[in-house]
Amino acid sequence: MITNWIILIISSIALIAIGYWSQLKIKEGASEGFLLGAKSIGAFVGAGTLMATGYSGWGFIGSPGTTYAYGAIEIFANFFFAPAITFGTLFFAGFMRSRAEESGGFTVPEYIAKTHHGSDKQKRIVHGFGGIATFVFLSVYIIGQIRAIGLVGSQWLGISEHTASIILMIVIIIFTVQGGLLAVAITDTIMCIGMLIASVIVYLTIVKDIPMLELIQKVGEIKPEFINPDTSVPYGNAKYSVFLVFIYAFLFTTTLPYMSVRFLSFKKNVNIPLMSLYMAPMGIILSLVPIAGLYMFYKNPNLQNPDSAMPVFLTTYLHPAIGGMIILFILFAMLSTISSVLQALASSLSHDLVVSITNKPEKSSPMTNRLGVIFTGVWGLILTYLAPQGMLNKIAYIGTGGLIAMFVGPIMMRTIVKANITSALLSMIVGLVTSTIFILKLNIGWVEAPIFAGLIGSGVYIVYGFLANGMKRIPEEDKIKESENNIQNNNNKKIEEAEETL
Numbered sequence: 001m002i003t004n005w006i007i008l009i010i011s012s013i014a015l016i017a018i019g020y021w022s023q024l025k026i027k028e029g030a031s032e033g034f035l036l037g038a039k040s041i042g043a044f045v046g047a048g049t050l051m052a053t054g055y056s057g058w059g060f061i062g063s064p065g066t067t068y069a070y071g072a073i074e075i076f077a078n079f080f081f082a083p084a085i086t087f088g089t090l091f092f093a094g095f096m097r098s099r100a101e102e103s104g105g106f107t108v109p110e111y112i113a114k115t116h117h118g119s120d121k122q123k124r125i126v127h128g129f130g131g132i133a134t135f136v137f138l139s140v141y142i143i144g145q146i147r148a149i150g151l152v153g154s155q156w157l158g159i160s161e162h163t164a165s166i167i168l169m170i171v172i173i174i175f176t177v178q179g180g181l182l183a184v185a186i187t188d189t190i191m192c193i194g195m196l197i198a199s200v201i202v203y204l205t206i207v208k209d210i211p212m213l214e215l216i217q218k219v220g221e222i223k224p225e226f227i228n229p230d231t232s233v234p235y236g237n238a239k240y241s242v243f244l245v246f247i248y249a250f251l252f253t254t255t256l257p258y259m260s261v262r263f264l265s266f267k268k269n270v271n272i273p274l275m276s277l278y279m280a281p282m283g284i285i286l287s288l289v290p291i292a293g294l295y296m297f298y299k300n301p302n303l304q305n306p307d308s309a310m311p312v313f314l315t316t317y318l319h320p321a322i323g324g325m326i327i328l329f330i331l332f333a334m335l336s337t338i339s340s341v342l343q344a345l346a347s348s349l350s351h352d353l354v355v356s357i358t359n360k361p362e363k364s365s366p367m368t369n370r371l372g373v374i375f376t377g378v379w380g381l382i383l384t385y386l387a388p389q390g391m392l393n394k395i396a397y398i399g400t401g402g403l404i405a406m407f408v409g410p411i412m413m414r415t416i417v418k419a420n421i422t423s424a425l426l427s428m429i430v431g432l433v434t435s436t437i438f439i440l441k442l443n444i445g446w447v448e449a450p451i452f453a454g455l456i457g458s459g460v461y462i463v464y465g466f467l468a469n470g471m472k473r474i475p476e477e478d479k480i481k482e483s484e485n486n487i488q489n490n491n492n493k494k495i496e497e498a499e500e501t502l
Contacts, residue, residue, distance in 0.1 A: 001158040007328055008157065012171045018186055022179025034366045035106040035347050036265040037182030043271050046089075047278035048189025049340075050262055054085045054253065055195065055286045057148055057334030060326075065307035067293025070234060071226025072216070073242055075290045077235055080246040082283020088253030089263070090276045095415060096263040097270070106364075107347045108257040109134060110355065111264060112410040112428075118421025124356045126425050131352025133406060133432065134257050137399030138345050139376075139383060145338045146384040152331050155311065156324075166381065168331075172339050173377040176346075177370045181265055184343050188336045194329035196285050201326065203288045205317055206295045215291075218298050226297070236445045248404075248447045251454060255407035256400065258344035342380070346372035398439050401450035405431035408454035409461030419465025426464055431457025 025040065026033030041049070059078075067074040096111065105111030109130025113123040146165050153164030175183050206215070220227035232241035253259050266272075289310075296309040303309060310330075314323035350372025351364040409427030413419070435453035438444040444452065 004156050004324060007324070011328065011332065015171060015175045015187055016178070019175030019178030019183040022183035022186060026180060026182055032106055034180035034369045035351060036261070037180060037185060039265055040182065040267050041185050041262065041265045042267055043275040044278055045185050045189045046262060046266055046270065047275045047282060048192040049185040050085060050089060050253070050259065051279055051282045051286065052188040052192035052195065052333060052336045053259060053340045054081060055333070056337035057152070057330055059195070059286055059289050060198070060330040060333065061148070061152070061307055061310055063290040064293035064296070064310040064313070066234065067290040068297050068303065068309040069306040071219070071223065071229060072294060073229050073232060073235070075294065077242050077245045078290050079287045081249045082280065082287055084246045084249030085253045085283060086276050086279045088250045089279060090272060092254045092412070093263040093266060093275070094272045096260065096411070097266050100264045105264065107131070107352055108260055108407065109348070109352050112407070112424055113421070115414060116410065116419065116421040116424045120359070122421040122425070124359060126421055126428070127352055128356030129425070129428065131348040131356060133403060134348040134352070135345060137403050138258065138341050138348070139379065140399045142338060142341045142345065142380045143384050145334065145341060146380055149331065149334045149338065152327070152334065156327050156331065162385065165384065168335060169377055169381055172335055172342060173374060176339050176342055177373045180369065181261070181343055184336070184339045185262070185265070187339065191329065191332045191336045192282065195333050196282060198326040198329045199285045199289050201318070201322065202292050202313070206291055210298070215295060215298055219294055222298070222301060235447050241445065241448065244447050244451055247451050251404045251408055251450065255404050255411055257348070257403065258340040260411065261344060261347070342373060342377055345376040345380070349376060398436055401439060401446060401453070402432045402435045404450040405435035405453035405457055409458040413458045413461045413465070417462055417465040419461055420468050423461050423465040423468060427457045427461035430460045
């Protein structure tokens, strides 16, 4: 345990140092520096932060545990995340970044408000509504994340879950307060590299013991439905519902505030195709981890808790030093997601609500944003130990699914029709309400509900948008303006290259 404490202290100091370095890099004079990392995130860091946040601790704890409990359906589903996150970035990152550059917007709700034409009052309503929804639903979502790091940290450090979560949250708050999104993105990338190394070690350890085809055969002999399932549970009751995971992950990447805000933070002329080329192999490697759950079922099909599949694997089949390092990677991968959610929570409180209520952007300052991080971090800890466990998972599904459904129309359908702010607001309300009804009243699965609700909300956005525009698609002058902007960006790039040469 003493060794683990030493590793934790050294790692925490390194994280805080990164936060301090990031603070020196961002511009202190505007919220853009803190909330969007001064729009300085490049291709490799962009790929790392998106993949680390997309997979996080779920990839190493939840996913192997789900495989242990439900079989190979989880391995199949997990392989949909990599292409979905990659395609979401490839198709929407450039669009959102350029629109945010033209219209402004430091957060996803503000981006939606500023990229739709309408009265100032309507924009403030959309901005505030999006900020409130983000704060409420991500407050619920972060509870599960904090409890998870408390559980893993307590086992690793030999202390209580409460103490472990408090210590780790203090570290997260300190480095997030210092460097904002830039610090979060850089640490995410470091964690992603660690996760990739851990994934390779886990996979090689398994195939060294038993070839993959033989493992599948042996598991099929123990429990045939694990290899040839009749349903897609836990992703849906229908046999082919698992294919919807690709759509869910695609929407998850492009709409959830703590994911899609990265698109707004990319630097000018960032090479999106290159970023996607980085992301594809990262995702493939990270998708190998659930195989550990199948391997543990073959070795020991009588575990009391499926989520213990990976911890038992690490302590049983790996050298203690290697297993301990992988546990550190897992723990800090979970911290990367919490830091991302914490950043989004703080932004919704200290920027979205402040600006929408006061109509004074200058009220949102780096100091206000940092105070927002501290408040939301403490708020998350308080909720973690007050909220009942019973309905927590369902509330979390309603929250993330609701945010996906309410933001699909204004973000993704904006590429089809230049709708007004009323279309955006109606789409957000319909998407959120419909997703909640689907989950609470109709018992539709957590994967299907936001997809179907998002389709309905998108339909409202498109229909009302076309009607408001007199049945016209995006005006031709917008395409001309976009072309002119691209030309100007290319010219600026050439000038910068010439100046560097001189």
